[in-house]
Amino acid sequence: MISYEFFLDLAIILMSSKIFGLISRKFDLPQVVGALLAGVIFGPMIFGIIEESVLLNNFAELGVIVLMFTAGMETDMNEMKKTGKASMIIAIFGVLIPLAGGFIATAVFKGNLWDMNNTQFLENMFMGVILTATSVSISVETLREMGKLKSPAGTAILGAAIIDDILGIIILSVVMSFKTPEVQVVQVLLRIALFFVFAIVVGLVMNRAFKFVCKRYGRKRRVPIFGFILALLLSYIAEHYFGIADITGAFLAGIIISNSGMAKYVNEKAEVLSYMLLSPVFFTSIGVKVAVEHMSTPMIIFSVILLVIAILSKVLGGGFGARLMGYKMQDSIRIGVGMVSRGEVALIVASKGAAAGLLDQSLFAPIIIVVVITTVITPILLKKSFHHRHPELPAA
Numbered sequence: 242m243i244s245y246e247f248f249l250d251l252a253i254i255l256m257s258s259k260i261f262g263l264i265s266r267k268f269d270l271p272q273v274v275g276a277l278l279a280g281v282i283f284g285p286m287i288f289g290i291i292e293e294s295v296l297l298n299n300f301a302e303l304g305v306i307v308l309m310f311t312a313g314m315e316t317d318m319n320e321m322k323k324t325g326k327a328s329m330i331i332a333i334f335g336v337l338i339p340l341a342g343g344f345i346a347t348a349v350f351k352g353n354l355w356d357m358n359n360t361q362f363l364e365n366m367f368m369g370v371i372l373t374a375t376s377v378s379i380s381v382e383t384l385r386e387m388g389k390l391k392s393p394a395g396t397a398i399l400g401a402a403i404i405d406d407i408l409g410i411i412i413l414s415v416v417m418s419f420k421t422p423e424v425q426v427v428q429v430l431l432r433i434a435l436f437f438v439f440a441i442v443v444g445l446v447m448n449r450a451f452k453f454v455c456k457r458y459g460r461k462r463r464v465p466i467f468g469f470i471l472a473l474l475l476s477y478i479a480e481h482y483f484g485i486a487d488i489t490g491a492f493l494a495g496i497i498i499s500n501s502g503m504a505k506y507v508n509e510k511a512e513v514l515s516y517m518l519l520s521p522v523f524f525t526s527i528g529v530k531v532a533v534e535h536m537s538t539p540m541i542i543f544s545v546i547l548l549v550i551a552i553l554s555k556v557l558g559g560g561f562g563a564r565l566m567g568y569k570m571q572d573s574i575r576i577g578v579g580m581v582s583r584g585e586v587a588l589i590v591a592s593k594g595a596a597a598g599l600l601d602q603s604l605f606a607p608i609i610i611v612v613v614i615t616t617v618i619t620p621i622l623l624k625k626s627f628h629h630r631h632p633e634l635p636a637a
Contacts, residue, residue: 247296251522254291257283258521269620273524273585274613280528281609291529297522302596304523305589307515309488310472313495314508316403328400331562335401335580336373336408338558342550343369347604350543359419366416367599371591371608372551373409375402376584376616383620384579387627394572397563398579406586410492413590414485417597429484436483440493447471447497455503465510468498486593527588530595530605544607551611552618555580575626582619583612 261275261282283290291297347368348354353361380402384395411433418429451468458464475490498504560577568576591608594600 247294250291250294250297251300253283254279254525255518255521258525262521271584271616273588274616276521276524277528277588277609277613280525281531282528283525284529284531286528286531291525293526293529297526297529298596300519301523301526301592304515304519305488305592306472306476306491307469307511307519308523308585308589309491310469310495311508311511311515312406313492313497314499314504314511316496316499317399318496318500325400327397327563327566327568328404330566331397331401331559331576332404332408334562334565335375335405335555335559335577336412338561339372339551339554340366340369340412342554343372343547346543346546346550350539350546363416363419363599364601367594368547368604370409370413370416371587371594371600372547372554372583372611373405373412374583374586374590375405375409375555375580376582376586380579380582380619380623383623387624389627393568394575394579397568397572397576401559401562401576402580405580407492409586409590410486410489413593414489417486417593417599418484420597420599432483433485436479436485436489439478439483443475444493444497447494448500451498451501451503455501460503460506462510464503465507468494468503468507469511469514471497488589488593523592524585524588527592527605527609530602531609536606540603540607544610547607548611548614551583551615552581571626575623578619578622578626581615581622583615587612 257279258272258276261279262272263275265272265275265278280291282288285292344365345354347365348357348361351361351365353365357365380398384392384398389395414433415429418432451471454467455464472491472494475494476487477490479485479490479493480487498507556574556577558577559580560573563573563576564570587608591600591605595602595605
């Protein structure tokens, strides 16, 4: 029998996330912060009006797919080519240091640093994977506001953050693949290699096919539908046939469309679906998972330590990579600071870990604290690192 309670839950989620999102904007915070707070307030932690359900989780999963699909479409491959090697080195250090920091902090907190089994190792590793995430949208908006988006530091942040997330998705897929004890290292690496071969072939074929569809139909509503179908199919294929995280397939679909000439139009339509329904459900569902009974004194201390590691690991990792590539010290610091915000990317990774049984629900509160505070302080730190505003010079 169909439960109509979900209609009420959905109405409360959409209304509360919008109201709290608007309040967040009043304080110059991203609306995602408001949606998280809505889930915490109306979830089991405070009022207990919204509870987890299979339907809510399915909607949230679809929201993740759409978010990664739009992120892929917003990926500027030409911008990545400009920064090239520098962005790759910055991203590598911006991933490895947070990965190690999150792993060690979680292992020490759980008391298994020197004696951990396979499951514990993967759980500790997964917290490190969450800290590798970078939410480029927050830094981009701040840099654009200051007129520094096309500065040396600005272009490096943009390129490195994109590569950062791609590396994070790859590591996520590797860690999730090892969840099954009988899986062998060679099998995992072979599946990933096969997936990337598949991705290249499909990318070349589907890019041409989508260009043909766009040329034939132009700005027709069926074109975004075709794009969304591609995202769903590649998400299914990635997870079902290769054991790779489904968000990897969605991100790939977005990248394919990003070079088709219709990315802006498809993105506009996808964002309507995401903005009106799926994104609020996803972010609110994360807040719903926060349980107050888990916030003991040790957990609060762990949250503070995790936050410090989250900030310093990106500043040091990204900054060190930038120095290696010849950037000045001041620009290196700016690049590291620009990669501090975790935002929606960390939440997406966390939700995947929870669904796969690799993340204890007691750790959602520390993750949300890290996401909210890094999202809030990144624009502040970025502005301070640039000291004062200068009008941006036009691109040559």
